[in-house]
Amino acid sequence: MSRPLIISDCDGVLLNFIDPFVAYLASEHGLTLRMTSFALSGNIHDAAGEPVDAARFPMLLDGFFTTHMPTQTPIDGAVAALADLAADCDIVILTNIGDRHAATRTEELARLGMPYRVIGNLGPKGGPVAGLVESFQPSLAVFIDDLPPHHSSAKKLAPAVHRLHMVAEEPLRELIPPAPDADARIDDWAEAHAHIRRLIEAI
Ligand SMILES: [Mg+2]
Incomplete structure (x- = not known):
């Protein structure tokens, strides 16, 4: 049986x-967000x-990822939760x-304790989610994202995937409404970890 x-x-x-993006905008460009x-x-x-x-935004974002990616720090609890789940998933x-x-x-994620496969995507995520399910044939699939449109796209193209809406960054929590096409909204990793463990136990 394949793994979750x-x-x-x-x-x-x-x-x-x-x-980190706000700090980069200020230090490198004298801009505020x-x-x-x-x-x-x-x-x-x-x-x-x-x-x-707004036309400058793609360039600013690209600059951030080019020079300031190492200033990004892990979300509280993410490293430990994934390390535990990686034993079974x-x-x-x-x-x-x-x-x-x-x-x-x-490389950055591995350096921070998250040595997992990374897929760079552009646009809606439903297609790549469906592709991963097709190739892994998992016993259970869980998709985690902070942006509601990705949950809608995943629901459309990979409806069997459990969709967990997580907005882990405090400044965004009030600004991003619950995703209508997600199965759950959990904003912190301790709770999300327990939630995913319960899903695995129920397989
Ligand atoms: Mg995101």
């Missing part, structure tokens, strides 16, 4: 993104308080990051 499969997002689930709504690109301002053109990190950053991300 855990497919986890990285930013906002395994690694802190907001605080105020999270008044969940729209990163519309919330960046220059020193004069003027909003930064296959674990794949499905992260929306350009191909050229996926190798660095693999």
